[in-house]
Amino acid sequence: MIIDTLITARWIIPVEPDGVTLEHHALAIDRGRITDLLPTTEALVRYQPRRIERLEHHALIPGLVNAHTHAAMTLLRGVADDLPLMQWLQEHIWPLEQKWIGEAFVRDGVQLAMAEMIRGGVTCFNDMYFFPEVVAREAVRAGMRAAVGMIVVDFPTAWATDADDYLRKGLALRDDYRHEPLIATVFAPHAPYTVSDEPLVRIRTWSEELDCPVHIHLHETADEIHRSGRQYGMRPLKRLDQLGLVGPHLIGVHMTQLEDGEIARLAETGASVVHCPESNLKLASGFCPAVKLLAAGVNVALGTDGAASNNDLDLLGETRTAALLAKAVANDAAALPAHQALRMATLNGAAALGLGAETGSLVVGKSADVVAIGLEHIESLPIYNPVSDLVYAAGRQQVTDVWVAGRQLLKKRELLTLDATEIREKTLIWRDKLIHHS
Structure with missing residues (x-):
């Protein structure tokens, strides 16, 4: 049988079923989708690929899903470090955004972010930022999958004047990209402290009508909880619940301040959390x-999160941190094992975005969003358990090849759909602008 691509690898970690590692297997890809997953010896007999990739020392995994980003803020990486959240936002980030935000800033920042993410094995990102139509356009050009946030805040910015304007422009964006397979749209009210009740109620109505997720910063800091108590007489999650927003469409980001009853309510309603x-x-x-x-x-x-507060978009590194931190917080070395952490970085992210049937695991019928990670490096050897090796030892510099919907975006560490030299040059121009004219 003639197919587009056959990738053979030392290991394939499909994520579904959970905890499974396949040795000496191959992935058959045709018309952008996974058509078979089988032993390499059988694949070489059964298929006649137009292209074959032999990755003898690699693990194939589903493309990583970065479930919360502010991609364009990569241009602000390192501009205001070592500060608490509200001081960081109010005294540094928001003034810079007010001065510089525009289509060119977002375009160049998103290109830089996508280049970094692709080289780190991310094939899908969920973005919350201004000028989302620019994010969508650049993602399509680069061949990257994106869930683009229809952002809403109460105050005016360079992109919109008020909540009505944000919602109108967001819904127009959704209409423009409804037939683009690489682009999904999600409602993205920034946070309970920047969006008032009336727009949140409207978002709930549209979310239910359009079957669309709602992506919001929530219970991020103790200060947020205290402010909500003073202003509304209740915690932010309870306020959202009373407004009808706590349900299967809710994607609560950060969630560092949770009580047991709130965890139970999230579980009961089918909400998702982005850590x-x-x-x-x-x-x-x-x-x-x-x-x-x-x-x-x-x-x-x-x-x-954004590179202005992380300071990178390294989801593989984030997976390692999540697994280690979970053990310390739970005081249990068995907490959040490697295979579960990898699932959080892939299938769980896709599920939160409503894309679980399309990406997040290497399953026949799904989009061929695939990442190859070389494990032959000194830093990774010896290999007893490739999943543990990926989570606890490997780094993003070991990502060699990336495909989205069967299209190769990275080959032997070289970007194929983005101009790395041009991105570097434009980024340095922005650095000089922000240094000398802030």
Whole structure:
């Protein structure tokens, strides 16, 4: 049988079924989708591929899903470090955004972010930022999968004037990209402290009508909880629950301040949580109780947050941090084992975004979103358990090849759909602007 591509590898880790590692197997890809997963010896007899990739020292995994980003903020990497969240936002990030935000900033920042993410094995990112139509356009050009946030805040920015304007422009974006297979759209109210009740109620109505997720920063810091208590007389999650937003469409990001009853409510309603451990550690925001959430049955995904607060978009590194931090927080070395952490970085993220039937695991019929990671390096040897090796030892510099929907975006560490030289040059121009004109 003639197919487009056959990838043979030392190991394939499909994520579904959970905890399975296949040795000396091959992935058959045709028309952008996975058509077979079988032993290499059988694949070489059964298929006549137009292209064959022989990866004798590699593990194939599903493309990583970065479930929370502010991609364009990569241009602000390192601009205001070692500060608490609200001081970081109010005194540094928001003033810079007010001065510089625009289509060119977002375009160049997103290109830099995508180049970094692709080289780190991320094939899908969930973005929350201004000028989302620019994010969508650049993702399609690069061949990357993206869930683009229809952002909403109460205050005016360079992109929109008020909540009505944000929602109108967001829904127009959704209409524009409804037939583009690489682009999904999600409602993205920034946070309970930046969005008032009336827009949140409208978002709930549209979310239900369109079957669309709602992506929001939630219970990120103790200060957020205290402010909500003073302003609304209740915690933010309870407020969202009273507004009808706590349900299977909700994607709560950070969730470092959770009580047991709130965890139970998230599980009961089918909400998802995005854990961003490195950003939370850097901003001293607290610890997401990932193990408790998972034990309760909550879908927990992983995100990097923006590079302005992390300071990278390294989801493989985030997976390692999540696994180690979970053990310390739970005081249990068996908490969050490697295979579960990898699932959080892949299938759980896809499920949170409503894309679980399309990506997140290497299953016949799904999109061929695939990452190859070389494990022959000194830093990875010896290999007793490739999943543990990926999570606890391997680094993103070992990602060699990346495909999205069967299209190769990275080959032997070289970007194929983005111009790395041009991206570097534009990034340095932005650095000089921000240094000299801030």
